[in-house]
Amino acid sequence: MDRRQMDRPGVPAPPQTILMDVDTGIDDALALVYLLSRPEVHLQAITCTAGNVGARQVALNNLALLQLCGRPGVEVAIGAEAPLEIPLVTTKETHGPQGIGYAVLPAPARRISPRHAVDVWVEEVRAHPGEITGLVTGPLTNFALALRREPELPRLLKGLVIMGGSFNYQGNTTPTAEWNVSVDPHAAREVFAAYRGLPADKLPLLCALETTERIELLPLHLRRLGEAAGAGPELVLPEQPDGLRSTSASPLVACLSDAIRFYMEFHRLHGQGYVAHMHDAFAACAAVGRTPFTARLATVDVETGSPLLIGTTVADFRGLWGLPPNARIVASNNPEQCFEELISSVGALARRSMSAGPPAPG
Structure with missing residues (x-):
């Protein structure tokens, strides 16, 4: 299967409605800004769910990013503060104490929604059956709880895109487990079980590490982002001192640059080079059909009982378990095209933001 919504002169992209569940997170932040940059979305x-940082900090990050992008009216709701059955583990060493690296954003003027995240999922999808695509770039806790409340969510959603898992590929949290699934493996297992036996077009699209780690952001990509924003080249270079702050004329470019510098330093510290894996940004592009990929049907389950393998995702591509498929796993993608999409679209948003001046509070 190959999905791609290409620009055609004079033909607007079809409208897309997204309900996003995040644990923001540097790559979640880029995914959010990207979606805000797309006029049809x-x-x-x-x-918000706890993951990279606590759920309240996730919500504050999202509110601040919405304000920075001139979109403060989007509802932001807190959900699960902890996984279903195991203690919460956060990863501030990867994403920074506030979850957005070195970036520092002012306290947002808008407040967190009084609704619980589970209520948002259930009420919005019931009110708009067949219209909403869910995009989960953090642990699946909120979505699992929403499924307990409304088991028909898989049929009521237009689609679901998940960033998570790794298949025949090293994990990034344990040797076999990917971060989002490892934070709440019981939730992930419930979600995949809920999709078993549904038609192929209703199965979740799973963006796992073997393809998301190909979305490797390099210094040259940040340079091009600054240029696309009309703010000049943005230089984040390995020879610069750690923690150097951006001086970009674009507040949005400066925010993303300061966040991503932290992420690059983390990857270098762990022997992966001066790069940043933008897992969630790929999932966002895929969710709105703006980057090419292929996918394979599979039956997916998650290990929850073994201390050695907890959080491991297992895929049966050949029907050996005798169970129907419950996921479509991305099998190939195009990193170069994905970065073209991200840089051009986010750069255009940053350019518009500079022209409009600072966003109005509230």
């Missing part, structure tokens, strides 16, 4: 709401 309507962000129905953002729900």
